[in-house]
Amino acid sequence: MALSLAIPVRSTVQAPRGLRGQLAKGGKPLPTTLPWRTVDVFCGCGAGVLIAVARHRGCTRAALREGDVGERGAEEFFPKTEFQESATSAKIPCEPAIRIGHGYDIHRMLPRDEPEGWGKCSPQPAVIGGVTFEEFPLGVVAHSDGDVVYHSTIDAILGALGLPDIGQLFPDNDPRWRGANSEQFFDEAVRLMGLRGYRIGNVDVTIIAEKPRLAARKADMKDNLVRICDTIPARVNLKARTHEKMDSVGECRALECHACVLLEKA
């Protein structure tokens, strides 16, 4: 489903009375002044955080609300039939043909042979780009599986779309995500990208880790990125670097990752 979203010309505007009435049927009070700057966000995510909905089908159909709507996705919270036509008279420029995003993530690493001493910070086997390094003596401290490659790429996609970051969509105090396979977060980011009418132009990832040695596993990581991003190998690149033994990453106390994505109109 391709969406053309309204980018308003004013920073705030009074929501039309009819629209407020329709939205209020969702069971939540609505602000009387809506931050229309955020109306170019579409988020019908499984995590349940609805930021905005805007559609263009000849005329504008827009609904907007910030906040947690529980486990319901945007589509359910604002059923299509309840959308109000002509929510704004602002001109509706097309979405750009391309959008760029950057993501970054870092996680602590700790020895796995003394996990009880760390309590809530117990290190888990390192998962990097969807590949588990079972034989590696250090583990990653995270709420989920702590996959820095997936987390940074997810944030790059969300950033390109102007959406909230991974921690907002999947809070690290939510027990549902404890030890979670980050592929489910990634799937959601890719789903949101598709809803907005974009696909991967290309992805470029740089992992910075003194250890483990990644060279032999990079092909598997790339395969995972290609699969989850629903793209082709020529559009995904994954690099590794040490931190030349300096600072936390160089001293094997952390590993980090940067990701850049270019999205293009599908």
Ligand SMILES: Nc1ccn([C@@H]2O[C@H](COP(=O)(O)O)[C@@H](O)[C@H]2O)c(=O)n1
């Ligand atoms: N954890 C890592 C880090 C780096 N590599 C590969 O080693 C090459 C040299 O890295 P430098 O940081 O010393 O420039 C580089 O080409 C990486 O692909 C690795 O496999 N695992």
Ligand SMILES: C[C@@]1(CO)OP(=O)(O)OP(=O)(O)OC[C@H]1O
């Ligand atoms: C993925 C989440 C959610 O479990 O937690 P972590 O695994 O700790 O990872 P991080 O990269 O710190 O951020 C996003 C979090 O909300």
